[in-house]
Amino acid sequence: MSDGPTREAEQAALEAGRLLFAGPCDFLISAADENDLPPLGGTEVAFAGRSNVGKSSLLNALTGRKTLARTSNTPGRTRLLNFFSLGGRLILVDLPGYGYARAPKTDIARWNALTRGYLRGRPQLRRVCLLIDARHGLKASDRAVMAGLDTAAVSYQIVLTKADKLKPGALQRMIEETEAEIAQRPAAHPRCLATSSESSAGIPELRAALATLAEAPHAG
Ligand code: GDP
Numbered sequence: 355m356s357d358g359p360t361r362e363a364e365q366a367a368l369e370a371g372r373l374l375f376a377g378p379c380d381f382l383i384s385a386a387d388e389n390d391l392p393p394l395g396g397t398e399v400a401f402a403g404r405s406n407v408g409k410s411s412l413l414n415a416l417t418g419r420k421t422l423a424r425t426s427n428t429p430g431r432t433r434l435l436n437f438f439s440l441g442g443r444l445i446l447v448d449l450p451g452y453g454y455a456r457a458p459k460t461d462i463a464r465w466n467a468l469t470r471g472y473l474r475g476r477p478q479l480r481r482v483c484l485l486i487d488a489r490h491g492l493k494a495s496d497r498a499v500m501a502g503l504d505t506a507a508v509s510y511q512i513v514l515t516k517a518d519k520l521k522p523g524a525l526q527r528m529i530e531e532t533e534a535e536i537a538q539r540p541a542a543h544p545r546c547l548a549t550s551s552e553s554s555a556g557i558p559e560l561r562a563a564l565a566t567l568a569e570a571p572h573a574g
Pocket of ligand 1: 408412519550
């Protein structure tokens with residue numbers, strides 16, 4: 355069977371993802387300004403998206419832990435960068451949501467500067483998962499973030515959220531449209547992943563994609 359090895363590789367990747375996220379996930383720190391950022395350590399993957407895109411729900415679904423997103427959604431912490439460690443193998447960084455018009459202007463300026471500074475100057479940041487609501491597709495604010503990541507040469511992947519809200523045909527069209535738009539962007543991963551925190555669709559695949567970036571498990 356010609357697809358045997360491929361399927362085996364896919365199964366192995368899914369298993370690696372499952373194992374990574376089944377292990378410990380510990381809150382490390384909330385950073386309010388650059389001086390709070392944890393020192394250079396393990397490989398980081400950041401999660402960004404417009405407010406209400408479903409970022410907290412996705413982090414919950416990925417890790418199977420309600421405490422993680424609760425930590426990030428604690429009032430006063432939503433504009434901070436929240437760091438979580440997956441057993442020392444991968445650090446998940448929950449970035450503040452953007453496009454939230456009601457936040458006071460000074461707050462916006464502060465977290466924008468912090469987030470932008472983090473995104474531009476973090477050597478151990480391997481990828482940004484850019485969350486996009488599958489019903490709405492890319493918006494101007496998402497394109498502005500993508501342009502910044504392209505300029506800073508920070509690798510990013512589009513992750514569609516709330517895929518359960520669309521019929522299969524419409525979801526497929528959104529995936530194709532999104533992939534067509536990002537094809538010319540230098541730092542974008544060519545494939546976009548569709549996920550649902552509600553049905554768990556795409557969650558094992560996203561875990562598998564993130565596991566390829568993680569450090570090897572410690573022996574013993
Ligand atoms: P955040 O502001 O990006 O952290 O978004 P939340 O995770 O708080 O989600 C915003 C709203 O979208 C909430 O009402 C969630 O219940 C809803 N939501 C999040 N993920 C999904 C999903 O996969 N499917 C559906 N149907 N609703 C979702």
